[in-house]
Amino acid sequence: MRSFTYRSRCSGEVRVLVNYPHADELSKLLDKYTSCMIITPSSVSSLVNFSKCPRIIIKDGEEGKGIETVLNIIKQSMDNSLDRSGVMIGIGGGSTLDVTGFAAAVYMRGVDYVNVPTTTLAMVDAALGGKTGVNAAGLKNIIGVVKQPSEIIVDLAFIKSLPASNYLDGFAEVLKYGVTMDKGLFDKLSSNVDKVMNRDEGLLEDLIYGSLVNKAHVVEADEYDTLGIRIVLNYGHTIGHALESASGFSISHGKAVGLGMICESTIGVKLGYTNPDIPGYLTESLSELNLIQSIKVNADSALRAITGDKKRNGGFLNLPIVTELGDWVKVRVKVDEYLRLVKESCMYLA
Template sequence: MREFTYKSRDGNVEVLINANHGDALEKISGKYTGCVAFVSRSIANRVKVKCPVVPIIDGEEGKSIETALSIVRNAHEIGIDRDGLFIGVGGGSVLDVVGFSASIYLRGVDYVNVPTTMLSMVDASLGGKTGVNALGLKNVIGVIRQPRYIIIDLSFLESLPMPSYIDGFAEVIKYGITMDRELLSQVMNNPDKLLGRDYEVLEEIIYRSLINKASIVEKDELDRGVIRAVLNYGHTVGHAIESVSNFSISHGRAVALGMICEARIGVKLGYTLRDVPGLLVDALTRFNLVNRVTIDANGLVNAMMRDKKRSGGFIKLPVVIDVGRWDLVRVRIEDLTKLVTEECRSTP
């Protein structure tokens, strides 16, 4: 087992990797006056915790203000007080809504994230961004509040369908290409073991991914500076690809295609070394994350115009310089529109 701690404005966050979630939760919950576990209904029978277990809807359908209100109601009926604990067990959508609910219940109680997908293990579980969808908008209601503990139990990955499992490696490769050359090398050198869900290699890969993300979160917890922008690499175009495809392209694959496109744009802008796009294609292809698709360039541009990083006539775009090096650049909307049309019409 690997573990580390990162600092937040509300105190330290303890991260346990390759831990037994039942054992860890038993120790943690003993520190509180009571606890309740809100669990993805698809895995409710696999959760080992000595607390009331409340199954909730997972996926975007369950990431709503109605679900948050239901969580608050359940916690109140169970008798959770301000010294009680919420436990979220599931993928990113479950962790988002449980974390948000913990943040508003009695003006805030501690919560634990127990991610059960590869994507949530390396991304959504750490960082403190919580929220729900409303008014037809994604994450329009939310707060930044860190979990008190993050428990990564690799046994949850055993039953995860392969397409969902490999989705998480887009985020791992993102950390590697932007911040950690050694991580990228480890991923590219061990595709068979990683695809075979080898615990020893997975533990190291997840550990390095989360260490990288935690180092960014510590420096810019509230996402008001510059440095946290690196976590959005590939997401400006990736989110637009998801939208244009009506979400038929998964998040991991959309981010993979977004990284390739943004690397090509970086080359055209004169920031990115010419071999970076090819290296990304190579790494992502090893995990079957590169779909050959033709994208409606006009639709892609229109979706990007709604990006939250747009400011006036510019979009702030994190750009990789070389493996492990990046910068944040302001790109004119008209220039980005032209480059997206030229470089992102088809992939790879």
């Protein structure tokens, strides 16, 4: 069991608990609140070992991430007398936590919320940071706010039930933290793949804790993504998101980000910033974690997605570029130049 806190300019201290039983911690937490609601998808509800709060069951994944889901959460919260001194508790993957955070931000002008991530990806990434978003008008994450959870409870017991592919998907994000900010974390993951495959609890605690500490440092420094520091969390995502979109989301997020990191590091080499060994380090580690997928997507679709990337500023993209393992710089690249480099460097465009 390990814990730490990070500070939010708006919300004060956020407590992060790694490898704590969720039921025990939620019981302690409720002493601070007058009422509570649990928001969880149907696939997870049977694993939630806590009955002291009413439950709202939502759909899994993107299906449950629409503005209609938020309106349903608000109605059921009102029906169950959740007041402004109450708390919403999201228990699920990243989509569930996004919806819970957004609903908490707008319900009665804001109530506290707690994140209990149940997937590896949510444990190392989505649970921390405060970015919430829901889909509307056919657009992904078009409505959202930044609101930090009051507490994050990572219960490793949820990992036991994850299918192998779902379990491994989150380790692309762990590699991202390592290659950009923390060489020790990168080395620990890369040299202990056998333990990862066996779901070794001690190693998982170390990797998840290290990932969250790294992300928390970035969030503290640039909570509202205005200083150009938080873009490091998007390493591999400019191309990764484009691959997801162009493939019709037939590739998982972790695998898309993994391929994105390989391509972005290759571009970094061509631009003269990145150590030429970095693409090979990433390829080897991702391959050992079964996070390399053979895929071909339509080049025009992928390039259109990159053109619309949120890091675009006029005719330029502001991008995080790795220099050495554990170090990065922000680079401003012309959009047209970047698209040319993507076409040259990414072998999975057809």
